[in-house]
Amino acid sequence: MSLLAPVFLAGLLAVVLPWWLHRLSRDNPPLQDFGSSMFLQAGETTSSKQTQLRYKKLFSLRFLLLALLALLFAEPALQLSKLIGTSDYRQIMIVDTSLSQRLGDRWPTTIELVGQQLDDVSASDEVFIVSASHQFQQPEGDNSVTAAREQLAQLKPGLTRLNYGQLASAIDSLVEQSNLPVAVHLFTDTQATAMPARLSDLTLDGIDRFTIHSTAAAGEANLAITGQLDYSADAMADISVIVANYSDVSTEATVQLQADDSALDAVNLSIDANSSAVHRFTKVDTSQASNALEVRIAASTSQTDQLAEDNSWLIALPDGAQTEVSLLQSNALANRYATAAIESDPRYMTRTLEGENLSASSAGGLLVIADASALTDRSTTKLKQYLNDGGNALIVVGAEPHVAQMRSLLNVRSATTRQPAANNAGNTDNQPSTFRPQSIGRIDDTHPMTADTSSNWRSVSVLRHLPLTTSEGDRVIVELADGTPLLIERSIGDGRVLVLASALKSSWNGLAVNPLFVAFMVGAIEHLSGFENASLDRSVGDSISVPPGAQLLNPAGEPIRDLSDIKRKGRVVLSERGVYTLRSTTGTELLSVNTDSRESDTRPINSDKIAQWQSASTAENNADTASEDQADNSTGSSTATALTDNNRHTKSLWPWLLALLLVLALCETLYSHRHLRIKREA
Amino acid sequence: MNASTRSADSRSSRQSQADRSRELLQPKLLAQLSSLELVAKTVVDGFFTGMHRSPFFGFSQEFAEYKAYNDGDDPRFIDWNVYARTDRTYIKRYLGExxxxxxxxxxxxxxxxxxxxxxxxxxxxxxxxxxxxxxxxxxxxxxxxxxxxxxxxxxxxxxxxxxxxxxxxxxxxxxxxxxxxxxxxxxxxxxxxxxxxxxxxxxxxxxxxxxxxxxxxxxxxxxxxxxxxxxxxxxxxxxxxxxxxxxxxxxxxxxxxxxxxxxxxxxxxxxxxxxxxxxxxxxxxxxxxxxxxxxxxxxxxxxxxxxxxxxxxxxxxx
The missing domain is CATH 3.40.50.410 (von Willebrand factor, type A domain)
Structure with a gap:
């Protein structure tokens, strides 16, 4: 803090105050000569008492002023628990309710450990029970121990995953809301797969006690299965299966492939300790399956598979119907290029849409505009509304847009950038030879659209383009050699657009006749529709973005979103295991939602990492008084690690002291002037 | 100018003179005088200035005798009653004198x-x-x-x-x-x-x-x-x-x-x-x-x- 900070300047004023008070005191004549005290004796006793009383008050005020001033510069910090309320600590009991907690005796152990901890809680403490999985929830009720026990009884482990990095963020937010010292108790299985990449991400701020109670036990084992659809066509599919053995002993397992409760195939697999086995079911007849296949561990020789929820895996099957992609009517040549590219993928078919009729319900969640320069003013307005409502679009700018609204929407400058050859400057569009081609510069390899096609983009030559003005939030995917953006991704309203700053004309670039064009168009559709990973499985607890006009049905076939929400884009959490159905005007998608395979790996992290986590969390907060205390849990199988007991929860009091100082100064001034009535020299 | 007018003027003149003298007898003004003798003269002269006749003159307490008036005696002490009766001038002397x-x-x-x-x-x-x-x-x-x-x-x-x-x-x-x-x-x-x-x-x-x-x-x-x-x-x-x-x-x-x-x-x-x-x-x-x-x-x-x-x-x- 600079010395010129307002607080210090106010402090300087406070320093002047005693001097001013001293001046006031000097104005009061201390002694006067008098002829004789003969007649003063009788009144001397009472007046002296009154005088002393009054001066004691003044002295107290001035002493307090000086003391507060000294305290201000000392920047005091006091234990808030003794100042505010009667609670000593806010005890936050974070209970891991992820899938891995279902393993073996982990959950009973958790309940027992939490109960023991609640037994040790002081009656004056506040107790919070927090359920931690993919979300962090605090059950209803007050903050008493009794309520905490009731809340604990309602908890049970789910099917979702816990990430310790997200947990650390959640703890930070809980601590920030507390005026009391905070003691955090984490009851978890210390799963290794829940750890973030960096241990520093787990550093906790502002807590006084952080204790990790591990519910993992030695000798635990688990078998888990995952599956993948490798190929599907004409009611035939190839399915890959991976069975993982998370135990210290080898085992054999029977893997069964079934469709709607009828077995299609089965295989016996032998899996080594802490290893996995892969099997591929080929030419599986999927005609009997309504919408998904299931692979499951039907039986195993292992006696130690202690988690049943990860013994089956759902694989959604494509319904074979083509997905309609809306193509806004614009330039005929450009539309032909786009239609040909999109329909070259058998999954998609195009549907031409009039600009006047553009809406979320008519176009679905995705729209392709092959030449935006051909759109009318009204169509542009419709497009803007569509994007604001959450629609996504691939927009090829085309020749210079004549509609100012479109230029504004896309941030395209009106002047066309030309690169004329030396001898033919100013020729028309039909003479591409007059322009010097420009190569592609930087490509964002991390973007899904260019991750696998960056080398193909290098083969594209661009003769002409329109200058795009990028703003904060825009992501430049492809740049020209001179650094000007060619392809960007931008958010407009709730929607996203991919903008290609050129036209689908041979006189502008060679993209339309390049093999890259098909991959570009299909990739853009997959990226914008959000279904680029549709073939992959989803995990329970994941959230997906549902485009406007689309409806998501849960595994029971019930709609998840209200009709009033359908018109807008929204995110939905996939909270159940099963096959979800996404219906829109463009078609139907199936999403298979399984348990997170990372939860199946139940092996805990080692104690060194736990110690590092705790020391990193407390060394930063309580470097001076941190102490470590590790103790074995009374259950014998679990290890309770208690660390960093810091009894001091301090908070700076200087703002309050400064306010008190000002109030006291005011009181002292009023008291001096009105009650003591100090005489001033004329 | 008749006698009554002159008498009024005379009284007015004595009154104004007495007021001026009274002003001079203020302690703060007397304090500015350098010597006590001057103070004493100022007070005494000022006190008696304008007095037509002082009934309080003298400190002596007891009448002692009459004395024949001689040159140099203060004529104010002549006993005019005795003079009226005897046609001789005597002055009254007190013991304290x-x-x-x-x-x-x-x-x-x-x-x-x-x-x-x-x-x-x-x-x-x-x-x-x-x-x-x-x-x-x-x-x-x-x-x-x-x-x-x-x-x-x-x-x-x-x-x-x-x-x-x-x-x-x-x-x-x-x-x-x-x-x-x-x-x-x-x-x-x-x-x-x-x-x-x-x-x-x-x-x-x-x-x-x-x-x-x-x-x-x-x-x-x-x-x-x-x-x-x-x-x-x-x-x-x-x-x-x-x-x-x-x-x-x-x-x-x-x-x-x-x-x-x-x-x-x-x-x-x-x-x-x-x-x-x-x-x-x-x-x-x-x-x-x-x-x-x-x-x-x-x-x-x-x-x-x-x-x-x-x-x-x-x-x-x-």
């Missing part, structure tokens, strides 16, 4: 040095003393002075010699306020040294026990002395205005003992004036009972008022 001794006893203790204005109590006492001495000198009476505080500081025995006045004035001039007061012991000492009956004019603030003072003064009276008490107090002692204006407690220091007393404004506003008034009343009562002349003096009071009150008191006593 020849053998009355006037003793001026002045308290010069530290308390007399107190002043809330421009004139201290001691200086005011000096004015009165000088004035009385000058007046006595003009009356050809023997005059002497004694200064005391906690002991007899200095004494000029009463004498009719013209130089005595200047010795008295010189003694007063060089005297400053001393230390504590032992007024009763000093009176006892003075009583033992005075052998001739006379007038005793005592000037003090009388911060002492009234009963003890009474006993000592009665001894003087029993010796045939006529006693007049000039009780000199400062205006700040009678009405402690400066302290009353103070809104906070004050510490007052006794000039004689050095004692510091913390007093409240309330006390100085209410209790103290009552106490000093009671003391004055007790002194006055004591003087009345013992036949002493008692003249309360406020240092802010013009001297002619004091003289007038003194002479009026003496007339009443006769």
């Amino acid at each position: 020849t053998n009355t001794a006037i003793n001026l006893i002045v308290d010069v203790s530290a308390s007399m040095g107190y002043s809330s204005g421009e004139v201290s109590k001691l200086r005011y006492a000096k004015f009165i003393c000088a004035t009385l001495a000058y007046l006595a000198r003009k009356q050809h009476d023997a005059v002497g002075a004694t200064l005391f505080d906690d002991k007899i500081r200095e004494t000029v025995p009463p004498a009719s010699h013209p130089d005595t006045l200047y010795r008295v004035l010189a003694m007063l001039e060089r005297t400053e306020a001393g230390s504590g007061t032992q007024i009763n012991e000093s009176l006892q000492h003075i009583t033992s040294t005075l052998s001739k009956r006379g007038l005793i004019f005592m000037m003090s603030d009388f911060y002492c026990d009234t009963d003890v003072l009474k006993r000592n003064l009665e001894v003087l009276a029993q010796h045939g002395h006529e006693v007049a008490l000039f009780h000199i107090l400062d205006a700040g002692e009678l009405e402690p205005v400066s302290i009353r204006e103070m809104r906070s407690p004050s510490t007052l220091k006794d000039l004689e003992t050095g004692n510091e007393v913390k007093v409240t404004a309330d006390f100085m506003r209410e209790d103290y004036p009552a106490r000093i008034a009671a003391h004055i009343k007790a002194l006055e009562k004591m003087a009345l009972r013992c036949g002493f002349a008692y003249v309360p003096c406020n240092t802010a009071q013009p001297l002619d008022d004091v003289m007038r009150q003194f002479l009026l008191t003496r007339q009443q006593q006769r």
